[in-house]
Amino acid sequence: MGAFDFDVVQRSFGYLFREGMTFTLTLTAMSALGGIVFGTLLAMMRLSSFRVLAVVATGYVNLMRSIPLLLVIFWFYFLVPYIGAWITGSSQPIRVGAFASSVITFVMFEAAYYSEIMRAGIPSISRGQVSAGYALGLNYWQTMGTVVLRRLSAT
Amino acid sequence: MKYNWNWGILFQTSADGQQTWMMTLVHGLGWTLLAAVCAGVIALVFGSIVGVIRTTPLKWAVRLGNAYVELFRNIPLLVQLFLWYFVLPEVLPKAFGDAIKQMPPPWGSFVPAVIGLGLFTSARIAEQVRAGIQALPRGQSMAGTALGLTLPQTYRYVVLPMAYRIILPPLTSETMNLIKNTSVALTIGLIELTAAARSMQEFTFQVFEAFTAATVIYIVVNLTVVTLMRKFEKSIAVPGFIGPAAVGGGAH
Numbered sequence: 170m171g172a173f174d175f176d177v178v179q180r181s182f183g184y185l186f187r188e189g190m191t192f193t194l195t196l197t198a199m200s201a202l203g204g205i206v207f208g209t210l211l212a213m214m215r216l217s218s219f220r221v222l223a224v225v226a227t228g229y230v231n232l233m234r235s236i237p238l239l240l241v242i243f244w245f246y247f248l249v250p251y252i253g254a255w256i257t258g259s260s261q262p263i264r265v266g267a268f269a270s271s272v273i274t275f276v277m278f279e280a281a282y283y284s285e286i287m288r289a290g291i292p293s294i295s296r297g298q299v300s301a302g303y304a305l306g307l308n309y310w311q312t313m314g315t316v317v318l319r320r321l322s323a324t
Numbered sequence: 325m326k327y328n329w330n331w332g333i334l335f336q337t338s339a340d341g342q343q344t345w346m347m348t349l350v351h352g353l354g355w356t357l358l359a360a361v362c363a364g365v366i367a368l369v370f371g372s373i374v375g376v377i378r379t380t381p382l383k384w385a386v387r388l389g390n391a392y393v394e395l396f397r398n399i400p401l402l403v404q405l406f407l408w409y410f411v412l413p414e415v416l417p418k419a420f421g422d423a424i425k426q427m428p429p430p431w432g433s434f435v436p437a438v439i440g441l442g443l444f445t446s447a448r449i450a451e452q453v454r455a456g457i458q459a460l461p462r463g464q465s466m467a468g469t470a471l472g473l474t475l476p477q478t479y480r481y482v483v484l485p486m487a488y489r490i491i492l493p494p495l496t497s498e499t500m501n502l503i504k505n506t507s508v509a510l511t512i513g514l515i516e517l518t519a520a521a522r523s524m525q526e527f528t529f530q531v532f533e534a535f536t537a538a539t540v541i542y543i544v545v546n547l548t549v550v551t552l553m554r555k556f557e558k559s560i561a562v563p564g565f566i567g568p569a570a571v572g573g574g575a576h
Contacts, residue, residue, distance in 0.1 A: 173414075232539075232543070235500065235504075235542055235543045235546040236504065236538075236542045236543065237504035237505070237506075237507035237508075237518060237542065238504070238507075239507040239508060239510070239518050240507060240518050240535065240538060240539065243518070243522060243525075244535050244539075247525075247531045247535070248532070251327060
């Protein structure tokens with residue numbers, strides 16, 4: 170116990186907090202934001218009356234929920250360069266930094282979890298409210314945006 | 325973009341020259357499951373004790389239980405494993421610490437991984453046990469007292485049998501989480517499923533075959549767990565009280 174050198178904490182204070190903690194918080198904020206956006210879209214897909222959309226979203230969420238985050242991180246770290254190359258049409262895998270790769274991973278992983286929270290919340294808003302939205306002449310997106318999601322964010 | 329798919333790699337001899345890569349992954353799965361089962365037992369025992377303590381009328385015990393839960397829930401699992409693996413042998417008396425460090429290879433990382441995962445999960449289970457007990461109408465424990473049961477008897481015969489039935493669905497997802505969380509143990513050197521897939525990827529460069537195989541194995545394991553727990557839930561449901569259908573309804 171005497172061999173401990175707690176002074177090292179003080180010496181690396183700047184590194185710990187200015188860099189380490191800032192990085193953690195940035196990553197958390199970015200992936201939470203992205204996760205909420207994509208999670209909401211996923212939840213709407215799962216509850217949509219288009220069966221194909223619902224099946225795709227359900228499959229995605231169940232897949233994400235049944236494999237470890239670490240495995241998802243590995244997957245995307247290796248997969249994103251290939252997808253990037255496929256999109257840009259280049260013959261070599263493109264370079265993606267660890268940061269971009271981790272943000273993408275967290276957004277895709279968190280989206281699955283947020284969508285489950287959203288999906289549990291959306292049916293709790295009574296059908297009458299949605300019907301009221303349609304009765305007022307709002308279309309699907311207006312109803313979703315101004316009635317359902319507005320109510321959901323309050324709960 | 326070119327990627328050379330080669331599924332045959334799974335049946336080729338692995339880096340140790342003795343077994344196929346498929347068997348390497350299966351061995352990894354074995355460690356994943358063993359770690360999950362051992363940690364699960366620790367988690368269930370400690371989680372139940374702490375969860376029950378937090379519902380007793382003893383104020384100081386409740387505070388102690390709350391502190392336990394907050395401590396293990398608020399430190400990332402990765403940091404907890406590092407503490408058990410790197411820091412604990414240094415804090416203990418020297419002879420004891422050295423004995424821990426000299427444990428033969430898989431056990432040297434297996435034991436800290438199981439302790440860390442077990443205690444981390446126990447805090448989450450304690451939270452669910454507490455919620456399950458408090459979800460019961462107060463009248464039930466009062467009825468126990470009115471019948472002349474002591475506090476331990478009330479818990480044993482009245483409260484806990486119903487509370488465990490209520491929390492079975494969240495316990496199922498906690499079991500799935502535990503199986504997935506064992507992958508974090510690769511950072512302290514346990515060759516479980518994710519680590520096995522990663523070493524396969526590093527030796528063969530067949531990235532997507534290795535990770536696809538691991539992904540499929542995880543999905544199969546988790547589906548099995550969910551199916552078994554559903555069956556178990558149905559078999560122990562008390563007719564008229566809490567059936568799978570009533571839990572799904574969520575209104576209680």
